[in-house]
Amino acid sequence: MVLVTDLASAVDHVPEKFVRPISDRPTLSEADNSGDSIPLIDLRELHGSRRTDVVLQLAHACHSYGFFQIKNHGVPETTVSNMLTVAREFFRQPESERLRHYTADTTKTTRLSTSFNVNSEKVSNWRDFLRLHCHPLEEFRHEWPSSPPSFRDTVAEYSTAVRKLVLDLLEAISESLGLSSDGVEKKLGGHGQHMAINYYPPCPQPELTFGLPGHTDPNLITVLLQDDVSGLQVFRNGKWVSVHPVPNTFIVNIGDQMQVISNDKYKSVLHRAVVNSEKERISIPTFYCPSPDAVVGPADELITDLSPSVYRSFSYSEYYDRFWNRGLANVTCLDLFKASSH
Numbered sequence: 277m278v279l280v281t282d283l284a285s286a287v288d289h290v291p292e293k294f295v296r297p298i299s300d301r302p303t304l305s306e307a308d309n310s311g312d313s314i315p316l317i318d319l320r321e322l323h324g325s326r327r328t329d330v331v332l333q334l335a336h337a338c339h340s341y342g343f344f345q346i347k348n349h350g351v352p353e354t355t356v357s358n359m360l361t362v363a364r365e366f367f368r369q370p371e372s373e374r375l376r377h378y379t380a381d382t383t384k385t386t387r388l389s390t391s392f393n394v395n396s397e398k399v400s401n402w403r404d405f406l407r408l409h410c411h412p413l414e415e416f417r418h419e420w421p422s423s424p425p426s427f428r429d430t431v432a433e434y435s436t437a438v439r440k441l442v443l444d445l446l447e448a449i450s451e452s453l454g455l456s457s458d459g460v461e462k463k464l465g466g467h468g469q470h471m472a473i474n475y476y477p478p479c480p481q482p483e484l485t486f487g488l489p490g491h492t493d494p495n496l497i498t499v500l501l502q503d504d505v506s507g508l509q510v511f512r513n514g515k516w517v518s519v520h521p522v523p524n525t526f527i528v529n530i531g532d533q534m535q536v537i538s539n540d541k542y543k544s545v546l547h548r549a550v551v552n553s554e555k556e557r558i559s560i561p562t563f564y565c566p567s568p569d570a571v572v573g574p575a576d577e578l579i580t581d582l583s584p585s586v587y588r589s590f591s592y593s594e595y596y597d598r599f600w601n602r603g604l605a606n607v608t609c610l611d612l613f614k615a616s617s618h
């Protein structure tokens with residue numbers, strides 16, 4: 277069986293290829309489950325008289341946490357619930373229907389796959405995922421699954437609404453860095469937007485494997501929608517901290533490109549997904565990114581005598597290829613792009 281969704285219902289133990297070495301297991305009992313994990317920012321005033329206050333909260337969250345939750349984000353509740361429903365429906369289809377989209381080629385713009393990168397990794401992860409490019413919409417929409425029948429319309433509506441939210445956030449984050457409102461946006465070339473629909477089936481031995489092992493996101497900024505099942509953990513102060521789902525919120529995290537543009541003011545933080553023996557879990561990250569040809573480097577205004585450029589300039593496609601080909605290690609790709617390493 278290629279996909280873990282179908283394997284999961286047929287086994288009562290985790291097959292060898294998913295078992296992590298002892299030194300690299302989730303140690304679930306050691307995670308901080310208190311629930312008091314990352315800031316919750318109310319975006320209602322983003323276009324109101326207290327915008328400066330929101331911008332200050334963003335600055336603090338991006339600098340000290342690299343992760344935050346947002347409420348009153350402007351994406352309609354029905355758009356969100358339809359997205360979750362169609363995602364669930366997609367993964368509940370017969371295997372033969374899902375497999376029409378399967379490929380291990382990481383350069384394909386629409387693809388169903390499993391684990392992380394089956395070409396380069398030694399141990400597999402307890403996850404299947406569908407990845408889609410979403411911007412420009414009309415360039416990619418015809419590649420998307422046409423089953424379930426509402427898939428394309430629902431995903432188009434959701435990704436358009438999330439793009440608008442991201443553009444608002446980018447303006448505020450630019451201001452929070454002391455740049456003009458379009459400071460970050462200007463570095464992205466034509467812009468890119470990818471989406472993953474992650475499906476984590478119940479796992480008979482969740483302490484032996486990961487849904488996704490620790491990683492930082494290679495893109496600019498990620499907006500994560502999750503269902504009501506916990507699984508995301510963020511690395512903070514030397515510990516893995518669980519981020520439990522809060523209804524009507526998104527989780528936002530700073531990706532590697534924002535760390536570069538901010539010249540290390542903002543941090544792209546390690547996170548991972550653990551699985552559980554009871555319930556399936558769906559998470560839907562939107563990865564907002566530069567276009568492949570965009571040349572990324574720290575914003576000029578943030579390079580000074582006291583804080584010289586930490587990174588060299590590079591094309592986003594160079595970075596992205598490194599990310600996929602390296603295999604998800606508990607280290608970030610960022611070190612390969614430091615100014616001092618060439």
Ligand code: OGA
Nearest residue numbers: 472474507508549559561
């Ligand atoms: C990712 C990711 C976390 C989750 O897809 O990059 O970090 O909770 N997902 O599924």
Ligand code: NI
Nearest residue numbers: 491492493547
């Ligand atoms: Ni991630």
